[in-house]
Amino acid sequence: MTASTDAYADLHQSYGRCLRDRDFIGRFYEVFLASNPDVPPLFAHTDFNKQRMALRKGITMAIFHAGGSRVVDRGIDEMGAVHARDGRCPVPAALYGDWIASLLEVVEATDPEATPELMARWREAMGVVVETFRARDEVVAAPQTPAQEGARGLFSRVMQGLRPQQA
Numbered sequence: 001m002t003a004s005t006d007a008y009a010d011l012h013q014s015y016g017r018c019l020r021d022r023d024f025i026g027r028f029y030e031v032f033l034a035s036n037p038d039v040p041p042l043f044a045h046t047d048f049n050k051q052r053m054a055l056r057k058g059i060t061m062a063i064f065h066a067g068g069s070r071v072v073d074r075g076i077d078e079m080g081a082v083h084a085r086d087g088r089c090p091v092p093a094a095l096y097g098d099w100i101a102s103l104l105e106v107v108e109a110t111d112p113e114a115t116p117e118l119m120a121r122w123r124e125a126m127g128v129v130v131e132t133f134r135a136r137d138e139v140v141a142a143p144q145t146p147a148q149e150g151a152r153g154l155f156s157r158v159m160q161g162l163r164p165q166q167a
């Protein structure tokens with residue numbers, strides 16, 4: 001799928017206009033770090049040169065993901081794993097709202113063609129990726145209920161019964 005056939009082609013274009021300004025990602029981090037006192041400690045040991053590149057790609061993946069592309073599934077899953085509660089950089093879910101608000105603020109200030117409609121599309125699309133991260137974290141972290149454990153035990157007993165007996 002190319003950006004021009006993607007459901008969020010308008011966002012890929014908007015993002016392209018933002019990236020023409022080489023300080024765009026840097027400004028995002030300035031705004032995000034100032035958005036909530038809980039954010040700076042998370043980045044205490046971050047190499048921002050690497051981080052800016054990683055996020056630059058990450059936002060492209062997020063736009064494709066929101067448009068329904070499966071090509072980026074692996075990348076999205078890896079980003080979700082980094083931010084999950086058992087990941088390398090666990091992110092409190094409450095901060096995702098600040099992340100989106102910071103990104104939107106900087107897009108709006110940078111993209112000369114930003115309109116309220118376009119900004120609503122950005123909010124919708126970034127909401128999708130954040131929801132995917134949250135849902136992934138809940139599934140991974142959720143303890144199995146006794147009913148699920150029981151069903152799994154039953155399933156494996158049935159499967160064992162179907163397997164040819166070893167001599």
Ligand code: HEM
Pocket residue numbers: 039042043045046047051054055058059062079082083089091092095096097099129130
């Ligand atoms: C509350 C929101 C978020 C916080 C507080 C946060 C924080 C962080 C931190 C602390 C790191 C690690 C930096 C390091 O290596 O020292 C990181 C890495 C990263 N984040 Fe986020 N993040 C947030 C949301 C997102 C979202 C929504 C995306 C994707 C669109 C994203 C994409 C990435 C990527 C691609 C990396 C690099 C991963 C790697 O090094 O393998 N982050 N983030």
